Amino acid sequence: MGIHAYFRSLDVLDRIIRCPGKFKFEEHSVAAHSWKVVQYAKTFADIEEQQGAVIDWKKLYRITSSHDYGEIFIGDIKTPVKHSSMQLRTLLQRVEEGMIHNFIEEHIPREFKAIFQEQLREGKDQSVEGMILEAADKLDQVYEAFSELQRGNTEKEFVSMYRHALLSIRRIPLKCVDYFFDSILPDLVNEESMSPVDIRKITEEALASPPSQPYPA
Secondary structure: OOOHHHHHHHHHHHOOOOOOOOOOOOOOEEHHHHHHHHEEEEHHHHHHHOOOOOOHHHHHHHHHHHHOOOHHHHHOOOOOHHHHHHHHHHHHHHHHHHHHHHHHHHHOOOHHHHHHHHHHHOOOOOOHHHHHHHHHHHHHHHHHHHHHHHHHOOOHHHHHHHHHHHHHOOOOOOOOHHHHHHHHHHHHHHHOOOOOOOOHHHHHHHOOOOOOOOOOO
């Protein structure tokens, strides 16, 4: 089927719902998440570039726009489960990478195989672009959880998601991360809310905690 198979497979990302099994006021698909991550990453990269960093924009676009493509094969696995042990996380990554590799070998024309292997690989690493992807990915968790908490969703998983995402972003050594905590997060916390959930308290408690570990995980 060639590249047509790849284009058709993208429809699946519209049907995979993030954080399955929990009550949500608003559902978020993996496709919508991926689009937002590209927007966050683009802005973070602009901030980094203003501070003197050299950004490989082609690489950044490739790894951010395709970073969750593998969920077509394994679905959205909850972050607490995925990160419950390094062994499980490594195993899931190997399974995902293997299924992507098999898909490329089966469907993608020979002249494009190397390109697809590069753009569909796990892009989170210690490069500036890889760290920006990590920060942008976790930022969408912040906003997804915040939106639910703000509306009064008392599911503990969203409190945990919000706190974990903040701590994960905090350990990434980027100027855009400093900018987020100094200039963006205060606006988020100060946004008017009638929620019974004390988002400000959760935020302050998370920021008072030491980072779980230095980057990378």
